[in-house]
Amino acid sequence: MLRVTVEIWPGGEPRRARVLATAFIANVSDLEDISNYTMRVSEGVNPVAGTPAWKAEGEMRGHDRRASVWSLVAKIAAWAAEQRKAVIRRGTPEDSLGYDTSDPMSCARAMAEAAPSAKNEAHVGAEFAAFEKRLMKTVPKDDDKATDNKAPGAPDEGRQET
Incomplete structure (x- = not known):
């Protein structure tokens, strides 16, 4: 599995870094030369663009694993950008x-x-x-079925153990 994290480092300072977006990418075709992937991407609220946080899941089919990992990341990023446009078109409720x-x-x-x-x-x-x-x-509407918060097997008060 690949995890791609996009961070911003305000002023180039690592201690001020915050995550903007994340992608999880999993090969689902036994690492074949031409592979298929599932992915889960998310992006936080973007106050600069005025867009809400969003998430999406999808598939990428037929990627040549012999290419650079950046080739796969570029395809996923392009797909994610299209998913984001769909979220923005739908808007927030x-x-x-x-x-x-x-x-x-x-x-x-x-x-x-x-x-x-x-x-x-x-x-x-x-x-x-x-x-x-x-x-x-x-x-539940039947109060008799409510639990009494006793541990399983705990004796009832007022009932003698035999």
């Missing part, structure tokens, strides 16, 4: 309260600024109600 969620920090600041005014109170209440409705679908 609209926030029910109308916030721009493409920049999480700006979104959080805007939410914090709006909190004291209670301008979103009705919307937040609706979000909580929707969440509770989804949650109730996953909780």
Whole structure:
């Protein structure tokens, strides 16, 4: 497996390095001369481009392993760039309260600024109600089936061991 990590080193300083994108590339054809690969790529939020974080998985077929590793990396990078364009075209899901969620920090600041005014109170209440409705679908309705948090095989209180 290959792991390709793209980092930025602000001012050329390694201690300030941060990862921008990562690719995991696995040969799935027993290392044949002409090989097939699966890959998983991801890129973090890009405030410069104004794009959200994204991930994608895919396949690369028919790569000549006798070529430089950079040839494979270039093909994967080109594929990843196309996947990123698809993410940007789809965009981020609209926030029910109308916030721009493409920049999480700006979104959080805007939410914090709006909190004291209670301008979103009705919307937040609706979000909580929707969440509770989804949650109730996953909780068992029969209270008798609830667990008692006892270790398996632990004796019940009030019952004598024989």
